[in-house]
Every structure is written in C-alpha cells, then in structure tokens.
Amino acid sequence: METSTGLAAPAADLADPRFWQLPAPARAAAFAELRRRPAPVFFGDPAAGRGFHALVRHADVVEASRTPAVFLSGPGVTTPEPPRWVRLVFGDSMVNLDDPRHAQLRRIVSRAFTPRLLGQVEEDIRRVATRLVDDVERRRPEDFVTSVAAELPFQVICTMMGIPEHPRRMILDQVNHASENIGVARPLRRRIRMPGRGLLALARMQGMVASIGRERRRRPTEDLISALVTADVDGRRLTGRELGAFFSLLLVAGVETTRNALAHGLHLLTAHPEQRALLLADLDGGLGGAVDEIIRHATPIIHFRRTLAVDHELGGLGGPLLRAGEKVALFFGSANRDETVFPDPDAFDITRTPNPHLGFGGGGPHYCIGAHLARQEMKVLFRELFARLPEVRSVGEPDIVPSNFDHRVRSLRFTF
Numbered sequence: 001m002e003t004s005t006g007l008a009a010p011a012a013d014l015a016d017p018r019f020w021q022l023p024a025p026a027r028a029a030a031f032a033e034l035r036r037r038p039a040p041v042f043f044g045d046p047a048a049g050r051g052f053h054a055l056v057r058h059a060d061v062v063e064a065s066r067t068p069a070v071f072l073s074g075p076g077v078t079t080p081e082p083p084r085w086v087r088l089v090f091g092d093s094m095v096n097l098d099d100p101r102h103a104q105l106r107r108i109v110s111r112a113f114t115p116r117l118l119g120q121v122e123e124d125i126r127r128v129a130t131r132l133v134d135d136v137e138r139r140r141p142e143d144f145v146t147s148v149a150a151e152l153p154f155q156v157i158c159t160m161m162g163i164p165e166h167p168r169r170m171i172l173d174q175v176n177h178a179s180e181n182i183g184v185a186r187p188l189r190r191r192i193r194m195p196g197r198g199l200l201a202l203a204r205m206q207g208m209v210a211s212i213g214r215e216r217r218r219r220p221t222e223d224l225i226s227a228l229v230t231a232d233v234d235g236r237r238l239t240g241r242e243l244g245a246f247f248s249l250l251l252v253a254g255v256e257t258t259r260n261a262l263a264h265g266l267h268l269l270t271a272h273p274e275q276r277a278l279l280l281a282d283l284d285g286g287l288g289g290a291v292d293e294i295i296r297h298a299t300p301i302i303h304f305r306r307t308l309a310v311d312h313e314l315g316g317l318g319g320p321l322l323r324a325g326e327k328v329a330l331f332f333g334s335a336n337r338d339e340t341v342f343p344d345p346d347a348f349d350i351t352r353t354p355n356p357h358l359g360f361g362g363g364g365p366h367y368c369i370g371a372h373l374a375r376q377e378m379k380v381l382f383r384e385l386f387a388r389l390p391e392v393r394s395v396g397e398p399d400i401v402p403s404n405f406d407h408r409v410r411s412l413r414f415t416f
C-alpha cells in the first residue's frame with residue numbers, strides 16, 4: 001500500500017481478504033482513520049498493475065459517481081473483475097457499461113420502473129408481505145432471512161418479470177449459487193470449484209429467461225419480459241443474451257441487497273429499543289425515515305469500482321492526482337459514516353434529517369434503478385410485520401458472510 005503524503009501507512013490493508021473478516025467496529029475504525037487523511041490511499045501492488053485508490057469520503061464518492069466520462073464502469077465494477085470470456089459468453093449487464101450503450105439499455109429497462117408501473121407493483125408487494133407474515137404466524141420459522149427477507153424481493157421481481165410459479169424455486173437456488181462467490185475469500189480448493197458452479201447456475205438461469213423471452217416475443221403479455229423484448233428504443237430491442245444478463249442483474253442486484261437490508265433492519269430495530277418504540281408510536285409517519293436510516297447504517301453494497309479514463313485531480317485543481325488506467329473503489333459504507341456530513345455518524349437515528357446517504361449510489365447515470373422499489377418493499381414489509389407482530393425481534397447476532405462486496409446476512413434467528 002502506498003501513501004503519497006508522507007504519512008505513515010495505515011494499519012489496515014483493504015486489499016487483504018483478512019481485513020473483511022475483522023469485526024465491524026474494527027473495520028469502521030479503519031475507515032474513520034482513512035477519512036482523516038488528506039488523500040485517498042492506494043491499496044495493492046502498483047508495480048504489478050493491481051490495486052485501487054480507496055475513495056472513503058462522501059464528497060469523493062459523489063464526484064466519482066457523477067463524472068462518468070472520467071470514472072468508467074466499462075472495465076468492470078466488482079473486485080476482482082469478471083474475466084473477459086465470462087462477459088463475452090454471458091453478455092454485459094448495464095452496471096458494467098458506459099455511454100452510449102449504457103444509456104440506451106437504461107432507457108429500455110427504465111420503462112419497468114416508472115411511477116405508474118411501480119404503483120401496480122405495490123399491490124403485489126402487499127399481497128406477498130401479507131402471505132409471508134401469515135406464514136410466520138402459522139409455522140413459526142427460526143430464520144428470518146430464508147423465510148421472509150429473501151422471499152419478498154424475489155417473488156416481487158419474478159412477478160414483475162412474468163416468471164411462472166413452477167421454475168421460481170429452482171431460480172432462487174441458482175441466484176444463491178451465482179452470487180455466493182462475489183467478494184468472498186475462500187480456501188483455494190473451494191475457490192476453484194465454486195466459480196464453475198456459479199457460472200453453470202447463471203447459464204441455466206439465463207437460458208430459461210431467454211426461452212421465456214422468445215415465447216413473449218411471439219405472444220406478448222403485460223409483464224416486464226414482454227416490454228423488454230418488444231421495446232423499440234433508438235431502433236433497438238433487447239437481444240436474448242442482453243435479456244438474460246439483465247434478469248441476472250435484477251435478481252442479484254435486487255434480491256440480495258433488499259434481503260440484506262431487511263435482515264439488518266430487523267436487527268437494528270431490535271438492538272435499539274428506543275428507536276423501535278419511536279417507530280411503533282407512529283408506524284406510517286416513521287417508516288420512511290427508518291428505511292433510509294437502515295440503508296445508511298447497514299449499507300448493503302460495500303463498494304463498486306471505477307477505472308480512470310484520463311488523469312484527474314480529485315476535488316478540483318491541485319487535488320490528489322489519479323492517473324489514467326488506475327482503479328478507484330467507491331466505499332459507500334464509509335461515505336455513509338462521513339462525520340463531515342452526518343453528525344454522530346455511528347448512531348442509528350430514524351429521525352435523521354437530512355439523510356443524504358449513498359446506499360443506492362452517489363448519483364449519476366448508474367444510480368440504483370430499483371431504489372424506489374426497494375424502499376417500497378421495505379416499508380410494506382416492516383409495516384405488516386410490526387403492525388401484526390409488535391413483539392417481533394431478532395435473537396442473537398446475525399450470521400454475516402465476510403465479503404468486500406456486500407453486507408450479506410446468511411441467517412438471522414427471530415421470534416415474536
């Protein structure tokens with residue numbers, strides 16, 4: 001790791017997988033120390049062309065997000081980046097594209113996320129949330145993640161897309177296989193075996209969606225797949241491969257994130273009884289603030305990466321120099337604890353106003369397309385849960401999967 005400022009090297013090494021296994025308070029302290037430095041620290045081995053500048057402050061993450069001509073997504077936004085052949089075989093999803101292809105794809109898929117269509121989805125979210133809470137009352141399951149948090153976003157996206165009931169269980173298994181390896185350090189033997197399994201899962205899922213796409217092209221219905229395969233934006237519609245890539249992105253981006261946010265949310269509202277009492281005193285008035293504070297505090301996506309198109313001085317002329325070809329990692333979680341933006345940043349405060357968190361990204365063209373949907377899902381589920389089971393709470397600590405990519409909760413015991 002390198003510092004250009006003459007300061008001592010930081011104690012933590014963000015490029016070392018062992019860093020991501022440290023307890024949350026130790027990681028938070030390391031990021032707080034990095035935020036106090038005058039310039040981003042480079043982690044990795046610059047001589048070997050490996051590594052990244054860590055953007056840890058709110059202003060830096062916003063600047064990188066909103067200057068897409070300088071901070072490119074095309075070379076890949078996850079660490080490590082997907083191999084080229086994977087991208088060729090499976091097609092690029094929009095997170096890994098720059099304009100003009102990104103803007104074109106985003107215009108096509110945005111039609112699924114208009115307020116009118118999301119208004120229709122709200123009904124479906126309510127129906128699924130009611131069924132899940134009925135099921136909790138009846139079966140008294142032990143794990144909140146599999147029985148509630150993962151189910152809601154998954155069923156909602158499947159219904160939006162128009163996926164029939166019968167293959168859904170199989171698809172959910174494939175999603176879990178496909179995403180279980182992103183950002184997770186594993187012993188070598190498993191590392192070799194796992195990507196094969198993840199890729200096979202992805203291939204199966206995309207094959208299935210492509211075949212539904214062909215069917216809908218012949219006989220369109222009201223669903224999103226029909227809209228995507230019959231859309232004609234700039235004289236173009238989605239190819240089977242693009243459709244498959246988009247569906248995988250929606251499942252991984254929309255299911256994993258929302259499920260983790262819901263699990264962290266239940267745990268935060270258990271660990272902070274005074275905030276929970278505040279929420280229960282005015283559920284409808286408090287849910288909006290609670291949901292955004294959960295996203296800020298838990299920050300389900302830890303980082304995305306960008307690659308410099310040209311030399312750039314961060315923060316304006318005279319700022320730290322980032323060179324063309326270098327990588328930066330946008331640490332959303334650290335930006336969300338930036339003490340220059342959020343007073344008492346470690347406190348969980350559902351009345352925090354304003355709350356300009358970067359949990360859905362720092363703005364700019366890649367800002368989360370599902371942000372409104374995710375907020376809707378969280379509000380509806382917590383409303384149903386707390387109104388019907390006011391004693392509901394997590395038991396013990398969440399089982400967290402150490403990862404540099406997302407704050408993934410494997411399981412969370414709960415009771416009511």
Ligand code: HEM
Nearest residue numbers: 094095253254257258261300360361366367368369370374
């Ligand atoms: C709590 C839940 C969620 C969180 C925390 C979250 C977070 C994020 C973040 C941080 C980004 C990257 C923004 C950037 O680079 O500027 C992103 C992008 C994206 N998200 Fe979400 N997301 C959530 C839910 C969803 C849902 C429900 C969907 C869809 C159903 C979704 C679909 C996407 C897509 C398609 C992108 C890529 C957009 C693009 O590249 O243009 N997300 N999300």
